[in-house]
Amino acid sequence: MLDQESRDSDTQYSRAAGRASAKGGTVYSYTLLQEPPLGYESQAPYYVAWVELDDGGLVTAQLTDIDGPVQIGDRVEMVTRKLTTDGPQGMIVYGYKFRPAL
Amino acid sequence: MNVSIIGAGMIPVREHWSKGIRELAAEAAELALADAGIAQVDAMYVGNAYGATFNQQTQLGSLIGSALGMRGIEAFTCEAGDASGGVALRTACLAVESGLLRSALVVGVEKATDIVGPARVGARNISLDADLESVNGVTMTALAALLMRRYMHQNDLTLSDFEGFSINAHSNGAVNPCAMYRNKLRDGTFAKAPMIADPVSLFDCAPDGDGAAAVVLVKSDLAADMVPQPVQICASAVATDQFMLQDRDDPLQFAAIGKSFRDALEQAQLRREDIDLFELHDAYTIMTALALEAMGYCLPGAGWMLASDGGSHISLDGDLPISTFGGLKSRGNPGGAAGIYQAVESALQLRESAGPNQVPGARRALIQNVAGPGSTVVTHILQRQPDEA
Numbered sequence: 001m002l003d004q005e006s007r008d009s010d011t012q013y014s015r016a017a018g019r020a021s022a023k024g025g026t027v028y029s030y031t032l033l034q035e036p037p038l039g040y041e042s043q044a045p046y047y048v049a050w051v052e053l054d055d056g057g058l059v060t061a062q063l064t065d066i067d068g069p070v071q072i073g074d075r076v077e078m079v080t081r082k083l084t085t086d087g088p089q090g091m092i093v094y095g096y097k098f099r100p101a102l
Numbered sequence: 103m104n105v106s107i108i109g110a111g112m113i114p115v116r117e118h119w120s121k122g123i124r125e126l127a128a129e130a131a132e133l134a135l136a137d138a139g140i141a142q143v144d145a146m147y148v149g150n151a152y153g154a155t156f157n158q159q160t161q162l163g164s165l166i167g168s169a170l171g172m173r174g175i176e177a178f179t180c181e182a183g184d185a186s187g188g189v190a191l192r193t194a195c196l197a198v199e200s201g202l203l204r205s206a207l208v209v210g211v212e213k214a215t216d217i218v219g220p221a222r223v224g225a226r227n228i229s230l231d232a233d234l235e236s237v238n239g240v241t242m243t244a245l246a247a248l249l250m251r252r253y254m255h256q257n258d259l260t261l262s263d264f265e266g267f268s269i270n271a272h273s274n275g276a277v278n279p280c281a282m283y284r285n286k287l288r289d290g291t292f293a294k295a296p297m298i299a300d301p302v303s304l305f306d307c308a309p310d311g312d313g314a315a316a317v318v319l320v321k322s323d324l325a326a327d328m329v330p331q332p333v334q335i336c337a338s339a340v341a342t343d344q345f346m347l348q349d350r351d352d353p354l355q356f357a358a359i360g361k362s363f364r365d366a367l368e369q370a371q372l373r374r375e376d377i378d379l380f381e382l383h384d385a386y387t388i389m390t391a392l393a394l395e396a397m398g399y400c401l402p403g404a405g406w407m408l409a410s411d412g413g414s415h416i417s418l419d420g421d422l423p424i425s426t427f428g429g430l431k432s433r434g435n436p437g438g439a440a441g442i443y444q445a446v447e448s449a450l451q452l453r454e455s456a457g458p459n460q461v462p463g464a465r466r467a468l469i470q471n472v473a474g475p476g477s478t479v480v481t482h483i484l485q486r487q488p489d490e491a
Contacts, residue, residue: 029255031299031429032320033239037224048244048299050348058348059316060248061238073257083237094236 024101025051028075030056037082051076051098065099075101103370105198106325106487108140108311109318110449115214115282115311123150123157124169124461127211130314131170134207138318138329143177144203149190149210151183151438153475156166157213157227166209176203178421184385186210187342187441188471191317193338195338195482198319210442211314222310226437229474231346245306245347245475246386247299253354253388254301261301264387265292265408267424268305270416271384275428277458280443280457282311282434293332303325306387308429313436315443322487330423331453336372336466338481345477356476359396363470366481374398375485376463380422383443384429393470394422418439423461426451429473441471442479448484 040046042050047063047070063070064081076098083095110302113134118126127148148162159165163177187210194206205229214222217225227236230245253259270289275281287305295303306486325332343358344350345397350357367374375433384390391405399422400408408422416424427433430440448467450456466485472478 019473029252031244031251031302032297033241033244033247033299035223035241035243035298036220036239037227037236037241038220039224041220043239048238048240048248050248050353058353060235060240060245060346060348072251083239086261094239098236 023078025053025059025076025078025098027072028052028071028073030063030070049098062097062098064097077101103195103199103335103338104322105195105319106322106334107317107445107449108320108325108329108332109136109140110135110316110446112315112446113139113313114280115436117315118194118213118312118437119215121225121312123159123162123211123213123439124165125211126241126312126314127162127166128169128212130316131166131207131209134316134318135299140318142204143175143205143207143444144170144174145197146209147194148179148205149208149438149442150179150212151181151186151229152212152214152225153179155228156217162211166211181438182478183473184248184383184437185441185471185473185478185480186438187443188482189478191441191445191482192338192340192480194319195335198321204324205266205318205320206319207316208317208442209314210436210439211339212437212439213312214310215312224267234346241299242301242474243299245479246388248305249347249353249392249475250301250386253391256354256407259406261293263406264306264391264409266413266416267384267387267390268292269360269432270409270413271429273413274418274426275432278427278433281428281432283432292393302386308385308431308435309427310344311434311436313434313443315439315446316448317442317445318329325487332487333449333452334485334487335482336485337366337369337481339369340478340480341365342478343476345474347475349472355402356392356396358479359472359478360398360480361472362479363397366468366483370483372466372483377463377466377468378423379426379435379448379467380424380468381426381448381469382424383440383470384425384431385435389472389475390424393472402447410438418459418461426456426461428458444469444471445484446483452484452486
């Protein structure tokens, strides 16, 4: 129980680092979310997906720039987008979303 | 494990607008203490998940202890998201089993309905990954939907393949006075329900409710002299998985459910077939299907089949009765209290005091409380206490 070998060498940090270069991927699963949390109401309904990156691994993120039906297996690419605003000054929180591959 | 439940109590899961978190908790605690026939305990462990964000209230141990007049008592909150009730029960089991305490009160409580809409969805999101899920506008229901869509895709299923779980839950909840939604679901209405996060519809989701439930624990040998029908906790096991579904080898495989289940069976020296009823964490129909698979009651991809045949497998007189008082789906999902409702309901089953919800001849019950999508899983096995214990 106390030996180091019982711990994963493949930690969340190492996986994330291995993924940092990936931009493209395919939709592994998706949903159209109707009941958003506070701060995300103006975008609802919006798509949330698991994207299987070309370099391996899943990422949980929103899909954006969608103007047709979404399907498992669709090609998507990562883009920088506004996620929400924070606080009374309306500070913008930026992050990643995925759009249909151009 | 040499620990037994000598008292159990629960209040109806409702929108309790006229009661605060302390009143809910105290009411359930008083019911459990009265059932045990005692007035004082050595310690109280509180299962609560969202006091900080639903109610702006922490330190529930002291708060509820004060409400109960238990001045000076050892009391604190045990938190593991929606599995908070389960880990509070686990904590009490460890304390009593160790002999450090003679008795412990476990109170699960949640006061969810003072906030509504996006505020409540956001408040619930504290049990997800703040940096990688919540910030992206992801919710618990969205994660269930991602699981369900993928599962339907891989196994070529339609929405109505899941309806048996909800029909069974509502059929059992309809005769439970403590259930939040006591309506039966008619065949065919399930697939027409409004979508919350496609393919998860209103009838796939358990409703948030206010509730409180409590049990009193002592060593089994003491229990036999205190009450006529003690219920023994013969196994208690907690397991965790990679926090986020995206980081698991296969998001449809719930390793922590499998591990805590196997650990519990091993502790109790039981086989899967020895369990007479199951209170699973049916917050979403897909979670029930995946839990049954992870515990080996069917092959991966076949969990939904256990809801088929008009639910005959999983009904009160089936070979695998689940959600016997309505489960989270119909009894309601009172967050950190859900795990203690499971314990109270199972205690009633094993005492044959479950009324119209009775599983005939139930001797052993398995209760499983799950947080997030399988990130923390708590499994307990309860049994009628043998005379010699």
